[in-house]
Amino acid sequence: MATHTYTSEEFIEAALLWRGIEPGRACDRCGGAGTRAYGSTSTWRGGIGGQMITNGVCDKCWGSGDKDRPWPSHDGMESNAIQLTYCQEKHRELLSERVKLKE
Numbered sequence: 204m205a206t207h208t209y210t211s212e213e214f215i216e217a218a219l220l221w222r223g224i225e226p227g228r229a230c231d232r233c234g235g236a237g238t239r240a241y242g243s244t245s246t247w248r249g250g251i252g253g254q255m256i257t258n259g260v261c262d263k264c265w266g267s268g269d270k271d272r273p274w275p276s277h278d279g280m281e282s283n284a285i286q287l288t289y290c291q292e293k294h295r296e297l298l299s300e301r302v303k304l305k306e
C-alpha cells in the first residue's frame with residue numbers, strides 16, 4: 204500500500220474536505236474543527252466558570268465548521284425546547300378544560 208506524507212496544511216485541507224467543508228469556507232473561530240478551547244469551564248454558555256481550559260462546541264458555527272452554514276445554535280435550540288414544553292403544557296391544559304366543558 205502506498206503511503207503519503209502530508210504537510211500540516213495538506214492534512215487540515217484533507218480533514219476539512221472529509222467533513223464536507225470546501226477550502227476557504229472553514230469557520231474563522233474554530234478553523235473548521237467545530238469545537239474550540241474555552242478559557243473557563245463555562246464554555247459557550249458564558250456566565251461563571253472555573254479556571255480551566257475546556258473544550259466545547261464552537262459558539263460561531265455551532266459545530267458545522269463551515270462559516271457559511273452554521274448549525275442551529277445551542278442557545279436557540281434550548282430556547283425552542285423551553286417554548287415547546289410550555290406549548291405542550293398549555294395544550295394539555297386546554298384539552299382538559301375542553302373535556303370538563305363537555306361533562
Ligand SMILES: [Zn+2]
Nearest residue numbers: 230233261264
Ligand atoms: Zn466554528
